[in-house]
Amino acid sequence: MQSAWLSALAFLVVSTLLGLGVLGAAKALRVRARKDSRIKHLTYECGEQPDGLAWMQFHARYYVVALFFVLFDVEAVFLFPWAVVLRELGAQAFIAAVSFVVVLMLGWFYVLRKEALQWQ
Amino acid sequence: MSALGHGALYGAVLIAVMLSTVAVGIWFERKFAGRMQSRLGPTIVGPMGLLQPLADVVKLLQKEDIIPAGADRALFNLAPVLATIFSLGVAAVLPLSPHMIAADLDIGVVYMLAVGGLMVVPTFMAGWASNNKFALLGGMRAVAQSISYGVPLVLAVLVPVILSGSLSLAGIVRWQSEHHWFALWPVIPGLPAFALYFMAMLAEANRIPFDIPEAESELVAGVTTEYTGAKFTLFYLAEYVHTLVGSAIGAALFFGGWDGPFAPGLHWMVAKTLALFVVVYWVRWTLLRLRSDQLMELCWKWLTPIGVALVLIAAAWVQFAPQGAL
Amino acid sequence: MTLSHCLLLATALFSIGVYGLLTRRHAIAVLLSVELMANAANICFVAFSRFRGGSGQLFALFALALTVAEVAVGLALVILLYRSHRDTRIDLASEMKL
Amino acid sequence: MGHINDTLRALWTTLRTAFRPTSTVQFPAVVRPRGERYRVSFALPDDENGEMACIGCLTCERICPSQVIKVKPGVKRESPVTGKKRAYTDDFVIDLSACIQCELCVQVCNNDAIVMVREAEQPMFEREDLVLGFARLRKNATDRTRSWGHGTMLQESQEPAKVEKKAPAVKAAPAVAAEPRQPAPRSPSRAAEPPEDGARARAREGARARRGGTDVSATLAFGVVAACALLSAVFVVRAVDLIRAVLWLGITLIATAALYAMLGASFLAGVQLLLYVGGVMTLMVFGVMITRRHEGIAPTATDTVRPVRGAVVAASLFGLVAAAIVNTDGLDDAPARALAPLTLADLGRSILVEHVLAFEALSLLLLAAIIGAVVIARRRDPGPLDEPTEASR
Numbered sequence: 015m016q017s018a019w020l021s022a023l024a025f026l027v028v029s030t031l032l033g034l035g036v037l038g039a040a041k042a043l044r045v046r047a048r049k050d051s052r053i054k055h056l057t058y059e060c061g062e063q064p065d066g067l068a069w070m071q072f073h074a075r076y077y078v079v080a081l082f083f084v085l086f087d088v089e090a091v092f093l094f095p096w097a098v099v100l101r102e103l104g105a106q107a108f109i110a111a112v113s114f115v116v117v118l119m120l121g122w123f124y125v126l127r128k129e130a131l132q133w134q
Numbered sequence: 135m136s137a138l139g140h141g142a143l144y145g146a147v148l149i150a151v152m153l154s155t156v157a158v159g160i161w162f163e164r165k166f167a168g169r170m171q172s173r174l175g176p177t178i179v180g181p182m183g184l185l186q187p188l189a190d191v192v193k194l195l196q197k198e199d200i201i202p203a204g205a206d207r208a209l210f211n212l213a214p215v216l217a218t219i220f221s222l223g224v225a226a227v228l229p230l231s232p233h234m235i236a237a238d239l240d241i242g243v244v245y246m247l248a249v250g251g252l253m254v255v256p257t258f259m260a261g262w263a264s265n266n267k268f269a270l271l272g273g274m275r276a277v278a279q280s281i282s283y284g285v286p287l288v289l290a291v292l293v294p295v296i297l298s299g300s301l302s303l304a305g306i307v308r309w310q311s312e313h314h315w316f317a318l319w320p321v322i323p324g325l326p327a328f329a330l331y332f333m334a335m336l337a338e339a340n341r342i343p344f345d346i347p348e349a350e351s352e353l354v355a356g357v358t359t360e361y362t363g364a365k366f367t368l369f370y371l372a373e374y375v376h377t378l379v380g381s382a383i384g385a386a387l388f389f390g391g392w393d394g395p396f397a398p399g400l401h402w403m404v405a406k407t408l409a410l411f412v413v414v415y416w417v418r419w420t421l422l423r424l425r426s427d428q429l430m431e432l433c434w435k436w437l438t439p440i441g442v443a444l445v446l447i448a449a450a451w452v453q454f455a456p457q458g459a460l
Numbered sequence: 461m462t463l464s465h466c467l468l469l470a471t472a473l474f475s476i477g478v479y480g481l482l483t484r485r486h487a488i489a490v491l492l493s494v495e496l497m498a499n500a501a502n503i504c505f506v507a508f509s510r511f512r513g514g515s516g517q518l519f520a521l522f523a524l525a526l527t528v529a530e531v532a533v534g535l536a537l538v539i540l541l542y543r544s545h546r547d548t549r550i551d552l553a554s555e556m557k558l
Numbered sequence: 559m560g561h562i563n564d565t566l567r568a569l570w571t572t573l574r575t576a577f578r579p580t581s582t583v584q585f586p587a588v589v590r591p592r593g594e595r596y597r598v599s600f601a602l603p604d605d606e607n608g609e610m611a612c613i614g615c616l617t618c619e620r621i622c623p624s625q626v627i628k629v630k631p632g633v634k635r636e637s638p639v640t641g642k643k644r645a646y647t648d649d650f651v652i653d654l655s656a657c658i659q660c661e662l663c664v665q666v667c668n669n670d671a672i673v674m675v676r677e678a679e680q681p682m683f684e685r686e687d688l689v690l691g692f693a694r695l696r697k698n699a700t701d702r703t704r705s706w707g708h709g710t711m712l713q714e715s716q717e718p719a720k721v722e723k724k725a726p727a728v729k730a731a732p733a734v735a736a737e738p739r740q741p742a743p744r745s746p747s748r749a750a751e752p753p754e755d756g757a758r759a760r761a762r763e764g765a766r767a768r769r770g771g772t773d774v775s776a777t778l779a780f781g782v783v784a785a786c787a788l789l790s791a792v793f794v795v796r797a798v799d800l801i802r803a804v805l806w807l808g809i810t811l812i813a814t815a816a817l818y819a820m821l822g823a824s825f826l827a828g829v830q831l832l833l834y835v836g837g838v839m840t841l842m843v844f845g846v847m848i849t850r851r852h853e854g855i856a857p858t859a860t861d862t863v864r865p866v867r868g869a870v871v872a873a874s875l876f877g878l879v880a881a882a883i884v885n886t887d888g889l890d891d892a893p894a895r896a897l898a899p900l901t902l903a904d905l906g907r908s909i910l911v912e913h914v915l916a917f918e919a920l921s922l923l924l925l926a927a928i929i930g931a932v933v934i935a936r937r938r939d940p941g942p943l944d945e946p947t948e949a950s951r
Contacts, residue, residue, distance in 0.1 A: 019819040021141030021828075022237035025226035026219055028145030028653045032153075033218035033368055037211075040195045040364030055203040057266040058359055070270065072847045074539055074935050076278055079430070081532050081931050082279040084837035085924050086438070088525045090288040091829050092917065093445065094244060094259065095906030097296040100452050102903070107910045108453045110917060115442060117921035119333050122926035125437065128932060169576040177584050209805070243901065244828030251836035255808060258843055262801055274847060281840055300903060301825075310770040421565065461820065463782040464889035469817075471879045473791050473810070480795030481873035483865050484758050488845055490802055492807050495838065496791055499814055507831045510821040517823050518908050524833055526828075527919055528929035531838050534650065535845040536934035542849035 082125065089118050141226070147336040148225055157187040159411060166412070167419040176383040194370075197363030202265055205360070205450035209263035214361065214368035216256035221372040223249045224379045229304040231392045231399035242303040243295055244383035246383060247288060251340065253376065255278050257357055259367070272356025275426065281432045283337035283344070286330050289441025293327035294387045296448040303383070315390040320455070321450040328388040330441055332410075335380040337433075339373060341414060343421040344429060381410035414434060466507035473500035487538040487550045491531060498527045597661065597674035597705035600690060601698035609637060610696070611671035613645035618663035620674055626653040627663060650695055654679060655688040667709035675702035715943050779820060787813035804842045811835050822899030 047054075057064045096111050161176065161184055168175025170192055176183025201210055226249075227242035229235045241247050254277045261273015294316045298309035310316060316324040337344035341354075353359070358369050384390060385406035392399030394406075424432065473496055480493030502520045509516025542548050583590055605611035614631030632646035663672050675698055682688055690698075790809035797803040811834045818827035885890065909917050 016822065017137035017157070018237045018239045018821065019824070020137035020903065021144070022223075022226045022239060024138045024141030025145035025148075025236050026223045028142055028149060029219045029222035030215065031862060032149055032222065033215035036218075036368055036380075037215070037364050038364055040197075040199065040367075043192075043195045044199060044363070045196050050205070054200060057202045057204065057264070058354065059267065060421075062392060066162060069850060070267065071850050072274055072844070074848050076274060076844045077535060077539060077841070077848055077935055078932060079278050080837070080841040081535075081928070082434070083284055084528045084532065084841055084916065085928055086285040087288065087833050087837050088528055088920075088924060090247075090292060091521070091525070091833055092920070093292055094241075094295065094301060095825070095909055096900050097292060097449075097906075098301060098902050099297050099906035100449060103907065103910055107452060107906075107916075108449055111449065112446060112911055112913050113918060114921040115446065117918075117925050119439070121925045122438065124172055124929055125932055166576060169580065170572040170576070172575055172581040174580050174582050174584060205801075209802075239824065240823050241828045244825060244832060248828050248831030250835060251832055254836065254840055255805070258840075259805065274844075277840060277843070281837075284836070414567065416573065420568045461776045462889065464883050464886075465777075465780055465784070466817070466821070467883045467889065468880055469787065471876055472788055474879075475872040475876035476788070476791040476795055478875055479868045482868035482871055483863055483883075484795065485863055486800060488842065488849070489795075489803060491843065491845075492794055492803055495807060496794060496810065499811065503814060503817060506818055506821050506823045506826060507833070515908055517826055518905060518913065520823070520826055521829065521905070521909075522913075522916060523921065524829060526923070528833060529923055531841055532927045532931045533934070535841060536931040538745065538845055539848055539935045546732075547810060548849045 160187040194367045213256040213260035214365040217372035221375040260357040286437040287334035290331035310390040311393035317388040339376040342418045349436040357372040382407040463511040470500040471501040598678040602695040603699040611648045614647035650790040652690040670708040
């Protein structure tokens with residue numbers, strides 16, 4: 015099992031090398047600009063002069079979306095071991111997970127009723 | 135050491151194969167898209183325009199590398215490399231044939247979801263580091279979309295996991311080759327779960343109809359607005375690889391992966407992957423982009439509860455289906 | 461790699477978390493420090509379960525879920541703090557009423 | 559479900575189009591035949607006596623809507639061919655750059671003295687070159703093919719002559735098929751296989767025999783992972799910019815995941831990546847983006863207070879616990895070979911049998927977290943302060 019992780023690590027290292035390799039190749043191949051100018055490095059705002067910083071404040075609904083995502087992920091994380099032993103443990107495991115999911119879906123229903131996920 | 139060598143070798147070969155597939159895929163997409171719009175597509179570079187992707191790459195690599203003023207340089211440079219790593223890294227657990235798998239993790243499904251989910255990091259990083267309003271908006275939207283559709287994705291993936299009782303992708307495929315493809319039987323959690331997976335995969339890879347983050351008409355190019363040359367190439371590559379690997383995983387989870395008569399397993403796996411890959415482009419060049427609110431509503435009001443229902447149906451199937459029906 | 465190595469690493473991470481907790485004023489930075497500390501505790505659970513057996517892994521799994529809930533509510537409070545004060549310094553929360 | 563039906567129909571349409579001949583052709587290789595009435599340029603032809611037909615009556619100059627024709631009438635004199643007196647033209651210029659090719663000049667000419675030709679002029683570099691002068695107009699009359707119409711013919715018949723319609727070279731793509739036929743993209747039909755018990759598949763599951771590296775390499779790997787974790791943790795608490803702090807935390811968490819994998823907690827490593835790095839980090843980033851002041855971050859030194867005191871407390875805490883760990887005996891054993899790593903099935907059994915109460919309580923906790931977080935974070939008084947600043951729908 016750990017050897018599989020090592021293989022995965024080696025795989026990731028190879029992908030990293032590819033990413034760096036492309037950047038390196040580009041450095042070698044790149045045609046140098048004859049002159050550099052400040053305007054070239056302006057951020058793109060459809061040709062207008064950039065106005066202020068790009069940082070802006072975002073709406074709280076982003077937070078609700080992320081919240082929902084992690085909570086459903088938690089659900090999934092507990093359902094993975096459950097899925098493996100479902101056949102073995104039978105009805106008891108089934109009922110336990112169903113009640114788990116149903117309780118979580120109550121939260122979903124609440125959020126739906128409160129329209130907290132409304133992207134409007 | 136041998137495990138490291140195994141992973142590195144498979145990584146090198148698989149990545150080379152994927153890159154050439156992506157190159158041909160780009161050509162194919164442009165040709166196919168052209169045909170669907172009653173155009174010819176690329177014709178000039180090479181026979182039937184086959185060398186067009188090569189020309190594109192050479193062109194892109196020669197471009198001047200511009201970092202916008204006020205950008206967070208370190209993160210700006212790191213983001214495309216991370217995108218490459220995470221999109222390619224998912225392929226480590228891909229079972230190509232019964233004995234061809236780079237890293238046979240016993241929790242392959244979790245690894246795949248986790249590493250695929252990490253794609254939000256470079257996306258946001260690029261958007262944030264560019265110091266550009268379009269990029270930041272695109273990045274935030276991309277992350278919001280990606281995590282939203284992560285929920286149906288996880289739920290859809292849970293269905294084959296429950297039906298086979300295994301978290302290893304190879305184990306799931308083996309189960310299917312011994313019993314049935316999950317897309318075919320049991321039809322009710324199987325086929326809708328595949329549809330769910332497919333939609334979520336499109337959304338994760340920012341493919342039309344879920345390409346809000348890129349939304350050319352409103353956000354220029356989303357997170358890649360400020361990227362030029364090689365770094366843009368990496369993002370572009372990551373997007374294609376994401377789609378390709380997503381197709382391969384869909385083929386493995388729902389269509390029996392390497393399983394098939396007459397031909398060796400590898401051929402079947404490749405054929406199924408490419409078939410799904412083509413469907414992605416077919417959808418891409420047919421449908422229109424959804425609006426942000428439609429996207430979110432579709433995900434949270436429809437796909438999520440459907441996914442939960444499918445998970446429960448799959449569990450009930452495992453519990454209550456007569457032994458003969460399995 | 462021995463158990464004591466893991467425990468020392470966890471202790472060091474925990475101490476760094478404590479440092480952050482004591483020195484940062486931004487509410488989210490404080491939350492990040494708390495994350496570091498929870499992470500350190502989880503390392504201990506997993507290490508003990510590996511070297512001594514027992515259900516440490518399971519506990520770590522539950523602890524992860526708890527941390528998620530904690531971060532969720534914690535961030536909601538930060539957002540609320542920001543709403544009422546237009547600022548996110550944690551000492552402003554001393555007078556916070558819902 | 560109308561949407562699904564529409565989607566399938568759209569997919570069918572594009573698929574069908576993909577297998578039909580294209581509307582476009584590759585130009586230099588394939589030249590599309592010109593239409594019957596194709597016309598581009600002008601010519602001043604001769605009449606039946608071999609003289610230039612134009613008499614400089616200015617009709618065309620007057621009718622031209624874009625006023626691109628300039629005619630200079632000449633003096634009347636006897637024709638050298640017929641001996642009759644007739645009018646001549648001294649100069650005739652058409653500015654093709656503004657010509658709209660309406661053919662009105664041809665239609666009004668009673669002498670058939672101006673006609674259009676089927677071959678276009680060569681592309682030019684200067685605007686002046688687009689002006690067709692007298693000589694070129696005359697030359698066109700002999701060099702180029704005439705277009706279909708000339709003045710007298712057009713005047714005789716208000717209706718154009720019947721021209722048999724040839725089939726266009728390439729059929730235009732037809733509109734969307736009306737009949738709602740559906741594609742049948744079913745995968746190769748594979749008959750349901752005879753049932754088979756799952757025992758064989760289950761028998762394959764089981765912990766794989768594991769060969770860890772030597773202790774030295776394991777320690778080395780541990781050292782690298784620990785260094786990553788600690789270094790990034792320091793950056794988490796020291797980074798002024800919160801986004802960077804969150805990203806550094808991501809590295810700490812990834813290093814921890816690697817540590818879990820090394821400790822044989824495979825599933826936990828995956829969960830750490832999925833839940834923590836993917837989920838909690840996103841949550842944190844969103845938290846920062848939501849509570850960021852509009853004018854930018856403007857990180858201030860006041861964000862970090864009394865660093866010395868904090869460092870002292872943290873260092874003494876570490877010293878105390880570390881001393882305790884170092885002085886405790888029996889912590890230096892290598893990974894117990896007897897203790898196989900916990901498999902996922904063990905974990906599942908443990909959750910669903912021994913700790914099922916905690917499992918159910920967790921769902922209640924998550925429910926409480928959802929409701930609590932939504933209640934707290936929901937916008938209650940949509941005042942100007944809470945207006946969304948992001949310009950989206």
